[in-house]
Amino acid sequence: QTSQAEVVVFSVPSYACQRRSTLENHNAVLTDALALLAENAELSEEEGRGVAFRRAAAVLKALPRPVTSMTELRGLPCLGDHSLRVIKDILENGASSEAESTKQSERYKALKVLTGIFGVGAKTADRWIREGILGLQQLQESGQTLNRAQQAGLEHYDDLNQPVTKADADVISEIVERAVVSVLPGAQMTLIGGFRRGKLSGHDVDFLITHPEEGREVGLMPKVVSWLESQGFLLYQKTTRNSYLESKDGPGRPSSNMDRFERCFSIFKLTEKERRRTKHPETATENGLRTVSTPEPDPHSRVQISERSRCEDEELEVDQTKQAGHKLWRAVRVDLVVSPISQFAFALLGWTGSKLFERELRRWAGHERNMSLSSHALYDNKQRIYLRATSEEEIFAHLGLEFIPPSERNT
Numbered sequence: 001q002t003s004q005a006e007v008v009v010f011s012v013p014s015y016a017c018q019r020r021s022t023l024e025n026h027n028a029v030l031t032d033a034l035a036l037l038a039e040n041a042e043l044s045e046e047e048g049r050g051v052a053f054r055r056a057a058a059v060l061k062a063l064p065r066p067v068t069s070m071t072e073l074r075g076l077p078c079l080g081d082h083s084l085r086v087i088k089d090i091l092e093n094g095a096s097s098e099a100e101s102t103k104q105s106e107r108y109k110a111l112k113v114l115t116g117i118f119g120v121g122a123k124t125a126d127r128w129i130r131e132g133i134l135g136l137q138q139l140q141e142s143g144q145t146l147n148r149a150q151q152a153g154l155e156h157y158d159d160l161n162q163p164v165t166k167a168d169a170d171v172i173s174e175i176v177e178r179a180v181v182s183v184l185p186g187a188q189m190t191l192i193g194g195f196r197r198g199k200l201s202g203h204d205v206d207f208l209i210t211h212p213e214e215g216r217e218v219g220l221m222p223k224v225v226s227w228l229e230s231q232g233f234l235l236y237q238k239t240t241r242n243s244y245l246e247s248k249d250g251p252g253r254p255s256s257n258m259d260r261f262e263r264c265f266s267i268f269k270l271t272e273k274e275r276r277r278t279k280h281p282e283t284a285t286e287n288g289l290r291t292v293s294t295p296e297p298d299p300h301s302r303v304q305i306s307e308r309s310r311c312e313d314e315e316l317e318v319d320q321t322k323q324a325g326h327k328l329w330r331a332v333r334v335d336l337v338v339s340p341i342s343q344f345a346f347a348l349l350g351w352t353g354s355k356l357f358e359r360e361l362r363r364w365a366g367h368e369r370n371m372s373l374s375s376h377a378l379y380d381n382k383q384r385i386y387l388r389a390t391s392e393e394e395i396f397a398h399l400g401l402e403f404i405p406p407s408e409r410n411t
């Protein structure tokens with residue numbers, strides 16, 4: 001009944017946290033260009049512009065099929081003039097001239113290379129570029145003072161710019177689990193970040209650690225770190241008491257609320273030996289929780305047999321690898337977070353991502369519900385009370401949102 005001009009082809013709710021965003025993307029050419037412009041804006045410390053491009057890309061990612069004409073975009077939220085220009089350019093000419101020229105620009109290339117160093121953010125990279133440092137060689141020759149993180153970042157540059165596979169994330173999970181069970185039986189560890197959302201690769205591996213008894217998690221991080229260090233798993237680590245307070249977009253929360261929240265940024269040494277050791281990682285339970293005190297069910301004899309054959313395989317493969325001149329380990333970025341059980345659901349929701357999904361959740365809470373959401377708590381500004389939750393589902397319910405599972409938070 002509608003005339004052609006009135007056809008509304010797609011309908012998408014305006015907040016990303018109201019949408020189900022799987023890893024599937026029917027508009028990758030469009031979203032790649034917008035993501036590149038978003039990244040360039042973020043690297044130039046133009047956060048607002050970055051978010052606008054990210055929101056536009058997320059809307060296109062949510063569409064059930066490829067966009068073929070501008071008229072199909074009518075009525076869609078979050079598509080600003082600038083993003084629409086970029087889309088139009090691609091639909092008409094096959095590519096975005098702005099995205100292409102950005103990608104080729106010396107400044108963008110230098111920002112990418114320099115911020116590819118762990119410990120180097122947009123500010124530092126910008127300062128270096130203004131001093132004429134555009135690459136790693138120039139940086140090393142410049143005699144710039146590097147902090148400990150940046151030194152480690154430079155040392156492991158190639159490895160850390162290599163995507164981490166799901167298989168390697170599983171191996172790291174095993175190691176972290178061994179660490180946690182050794183220092184505190186009964187503690188629970190959950191894979192968070194992109195791998196919890198079902199991504200097959202990532203830039204790091206993220207874990208949330210807690211204990212079912214409130215208070216037992218106190219002092220856990222230094223113990224886990226010491227254990228990992230004593231076993232030779234850590235190439236670098238820095239534990240911070242509370243990163244959320246210092247983070248750019250985190251509004252300050254009462255310190256009483258978070259004084260037990262600890263984070264560890266680390267670089268793991270993942271060896272071939274460890275990769276072989278973890279051939280069949282346990283499958284995680286539904287909510288991703290694993291109790292680490294569970295004993296191994298394998299009978300002793302079976303373990304010994306498989307161990308022996310594995311050793312022989314290993315020696316052969318190690319020999320071949322050595323002859324080929326390959327390194328027998330790789331560096332992997334790992335983030336560890338410890339939360340008390342009372343804040344676990346908030347920490348889980350806050351650290352599962354995606355970053356845009358988190359941002360949109362907080363925006364929804366503030367603008368649509370007059371509530372303040374953080375990785376620690378949910379505060380109702382009108383009733384002036386904290387809303388308790390022991391699961392992510394409860395938090396979505398408090399916010400008046402349909403529950404979106406992790407695999408559909410890939411905005």
Ligand code: TTP
Binds near residue numbers: 192205244355
């Ligand atoms: P990342 O590890 O940076 O991102 P990711 O795991 O989604 O993607 P990648 O595969 O590239 O690793 O961050 C994980 C989540 O943690 C993300 O949703 C943002 C969130 N987070 C912080 O990074 N810092 C914080 O202080 C808080 C509270 C959350």
Ligand code: MN
Binds near residue numbers: 064
């Ligand atoms: Mn589809």
Ligand code: MN
Binds near residue numbers: 202203204206
């Ligand atoms: Mn991650």
Ligand code: MN
Binds near residue numbers: 335
């Ligand atoms: Mn991380």
